[in-house]
Amino acid sequence: MTHSRILLFVFGLLAATVRAEKPSCCAEAAAGEPLSALSLYQLEAAFTNDRNESVTLAEFRGRPVVLTMFFASCGYACPLLVGDMTRIRDSLPAEIRDDVAFVLVSFDTERDTPEALAKYRDERALGPQWQLLHGNADAVSELAALLGVKYRQETNGMFSHSNLITVLNREGEIVHQRNGLQGGLDETAAAVAQIEASP
Structure with a gap:
């Protein structure tokens, strides 16, 4: 050669x-x-997860996201919301289940510390695909407004709030919302599966 x-x-x-x-x-x-004007990932606020790590929503870019707002000391609606999200996850095909991020963002800026959220994760055996986030009042308020979630803190420290589960596509755009508790979840699971099926 x-x-x-x-x-x-x-x-x-x-x-x-x-x-x-x-x-x-x-x-x-x-x-x-660049992100579209409809993307929630335009929100620049930083949250803290239950491992005390700083997280922005944009870090979920590239994955389907199922998200709800809650608070850890909630005794009725929030456990049902989380239960519904667990049912959504369980209904997904096994081959895509671990690609989907399940995100819980707390209303309670004072009590839902990383330690409190870590305890919540352990008590409910939530796996690594779940992200539990705490933010300051401005971050929580802005995210709630973008999602269309209404909430207020009562005199006893609890929160009244919308029971809304939101599905975001890979670019952080809302593609589906489900309002209410313990209803049918087929449309929500189908919305997630459709994102996974898209290139």
Whole structure:
């Protein structure tokens, strides 16, 4: 083999390596394309999860998200909401179940510390696909407004609130909302599965 042919062979191997390591078009799009005006990921507020890590909603970009707002000391509606979300997760095909993020954002900016949320996770055996988030009053209020969730704190420290489960597509846009407790979940699960089926 001549010297020039050896060089061409080496360059060919390098080019193949670069092509193999280059991220897919979808990964590039997720990282580089601007968010739409409808994306909740435009919200810049930082939340804190139950591991005391700072999290922005934009970190869920690229995954389907099922989200609700709740508070850990809620005795009735919130356990039903979380139960509904668990049923949604269980109804998804096994091969996509772990690709979906299930996000709980607390109304209670004072009591739902990372430690309180970690205890809530343990008590309900919520797996790693679940994110439990705490934010300041402004972050919670802004997110609630974007979701269409109404809430207020009562004199006893509890919260009255909408019972709304929201599905976000990979770009953080609302594609489905389900209002109420313990109703049918087929449409919600179908909305999640449709996102997973899309390129």
